[in-house]
Amino acid sequence: MAGSTIPVLAFSVLVLLAGYKFIYAPLFQHPLSHIPSAHWSIPIFGDVWITWQRYKERNNAVTFAAHRKHGSVVRMAANELAVDCVDNGIRTIYAGGWEKHAWYPQRFASYGVMNMFSTIHHLPHSQKKRTIANVYSKSYIASSPQVAANSHVLFSQRFLPLLDQYSKTGEAVDVHDLNNAMAMDFMSAFQFGLSSSTNFTQDVAKRKEIMHHYHCRREFEFFSAELPWVKTLTKRLGIPVVPDFFDVANLTIEDWNADMCRSADDYVAKQGSIASPFPGDEPVVYNQFKSGMLKLRAKDGAAGKALSSEQLILPTTRHDALDKGGVDNADDTTTAEIYSDMLDQLGAGHETSAIALTYLYWEMSQRPELMKALRKELLTLTPPIQWPLPTGFDLKDFNLPNPKQIDALPLLNAIVMETLRLHTPIPGIEPRISPYIAGGSTLGEYSNIPGGVRVSAMPYTLHRNEEVFPQPNSFNPSRWLPEHTSEEQLKEMNRWFWAFGSGGRMCIGSHLATQEIKLLVAAIYSNWTTEVIDDEGIEEIDAYTTRPKSNRLMLRFAHV
Numbered sequence: 001m002a003g004s005t006i007p008v009l010a011f012s013v014l015v016l017l018a019g020y021k022f023i024y025a026p027l028f029q030h031p032l033s034h035i036p037s038a039h040w041s042i043p044i045f046g047d048v049w050i051t052w053q054r055y056k057e058r059n060n061a062v063t064f065a066a067h068r069k070h071g072s073v074v075r076m077a078a079n080e081l082a083v084d085c086v087d088n089g090i091r092t093i094y095a096g097g098w099e100k101h102a103w104y105p106q107r108f109a110s111y112g113v114m115n116m117f118s119t120i121h122h123l124p125h126s127q128k129k130r131t132i133a134n135v136y137s138k139s140y141i142a143s144s145p146q147v148a149a150n151s152h153v154l155f156s157q158r159f160l161p162l163l164d165q166y167s168k169t170g171e172a173v174d175v176h177d178l179n180n181a182m183a184m185d186f187m188s189a190f191q192f193g194l195s196s197s198t199n200f201t202q203d204v205a206k207r208k209e210i211m212h213h214y215h216c217r218r219e220f221e222f223f224s225a226e227l228p229w230v231k232t233l234t235k236r237l238g239i240p241v242v243p244d245f246f247d248v249a250n251l252t253i254e255d256w257n258a259d260m261c262r263s264a265d266d267y268v269a270k271q272g273s274i275a276s277p278f279p280g281d282e283p284v285v286y287n288q289f290k291s292g293m294l295k296l297r298a299k300d301g302a303a304g305k306a307l308s309s310e311q312l313i314l315p316t317t318r319h320d321a322l323d324k325g326g327v328d329n330a331d332d333t334t335t336a337e338i339y340s341d342m343l344d345q346l347g348a349g350h351e352t353s354a355i356a357l358t359y360l361y362w363e364m365s366q367r368p369e370l371m372k373a374l375r376k377e378l379l380t381l382t383p384p385i386q387w388p389l390p391t392g393f394d395l396k397d398f399n400l401p402n403p404k405q406i407d408a409l410p411l412l413n414a415i416v417m418e419t420l421r422l423h424t425p426i427p428g429i430e431p432r433i434s435p436y437i438a439g440g441s442t443l444g445e446y447s448n449i450p451g452g453v454r455v456s457a458m459p460y461t462l463h464r465n466e467e468v469f470p471q472p473n474s475f476n477p478s479r480w481l482p483e484h485t486s487e488e489q490l491k492e493m494n495r496w497f498w499a500f501g502s503g504g505r506m507c508i509g510s511h512l513a514t515q516e517i518k519l520l521v522a523a524i525y526s527n528w529t530t531e532v533i534d535d536e537g538i539e540e541i542d543a544y545t546t547r548p549k550s551n552r553l554m555l556r557f558a559h560v
């Protein structure tokens, strides 16, 4: 009898222990168990539910629904929270300098190293950011002779003649493709100088080639960001979940960007011998970052170097001797880091602006009265942006208005703000890690949040708060105008507006993007109206960076 009791007893104890460890403790003793879960399975099954949602590209929708059901702080996985408030929310996390999650380097590193955007830790990030921040400041960009010279060439020789040609033929144009091209030309000209930059507006074959590589990676980025070990393991086992073309695309894009960096180096090397250099050829960003990094490293070889305390799997590896002078080697990653930052800024800088422009044109095209009102405002610019040039005018007589003047136009500003609110190019999660501090942190109404928790806020949810933005799903630029909205309410709207993030990791390119977007919109609606020809698939994909599902929008331009 005793012989059969002992195993039964042992089994019962095991069951009780397992029940305690796998059910009771996760349900009642986990440090996040006091926070409502987005799904019943989270306390017991941890990350399974949200990982599946992310794989199926439903993250933004399920997080939004969870906030509506449970409030401003919701548990999304075993050790992950979503936050949807300003006080005890984005101000604590982002203005408070909580460090980035490994999600960033896993997805956004390149050349086998981390760049400023994907660096996790505060110190190396801020050392790098300080080397370059001044060339992205609002005053620098608005008064930069380089930007002015390039804007002149880009608008008068590429963008406006092409749009004029489209309006004359009356053909339907894929403006999303065109926006990517124009934004890439604008961005790369600022980074590398016009002579070393892209000409995607006119060189359609090169545009298609690079954009193909750029976009074909998208559906597999989930694995790099969320489950990088699955990518590595399945590759080793010979059953890769991420196809080889993903790596080929990464390599192609890295090589293409490296060529522009080298071309900027060549320009600088021969600059002294050019009799009258064109101001637009100055590689402003590349020069500033390279010289800043070399100075930093000369003082301290470890300065600005991303520390990797975690076991990180980066999406790409170093693939050749990047620097012709041989500076880059296994110990000195400086060249790889410079190239990586250039590539990151090229990607961040063109895609986001293009998305914003696409949705702005789409919304405008459905509102003839708004196009008319905007044009009336734009005609007050001195000089107005008139294309084609009036008879008797020569290209050298073409001048764009001062960017400060364009920036001050209230209706244009309201339209851009509303587009960035409703169609935020980066609507998704911006994951950070809670700090290890005595007593834990407080988010929303919950205190004692321990260190090491993955925490994210999302523009998608913040921008849909009905109390701050009544009828949040309507495109209503008037809400940003002082004659429609009280000063107090406008202040509140600006506190919740989060298209560019906030704090030390806030977008470095926000002023460049705003100047570029406003200039393009001003140039277009001064001269043309737009009409939707085909907007099938215009709905935004549910992702970190969004875009139309169809990746296109067909419009027709008509001269006014």
Ligand code: HEM
Residues within 6 Å of the ligand: 116, 117, 118, 129, 344, 345, 346, 348, 349, 350, 352, 353, 356, 424, 425, 426, 429, 430, 431, 498, 499, 500, 501, 504, 505, 506, 507, 508, 509, 510, 512, 513
């Ligand atoms: C409408 C256009 C843009 C939008 C909506 C946008 C949005 C954002 C957001 C939300 C972040 C924070 C992301 C996070 O922490 O996960 C960010 C960061 C960043 N953005 Fe932008 N961006 C835009 C244009 C640009 C441009 C033109 C550049 C060109 C340099 C740029 C470069 C960067 C960089 C380098 C960071 C990382 C900053 C850091 O870690 O300190 N962005 N952007």
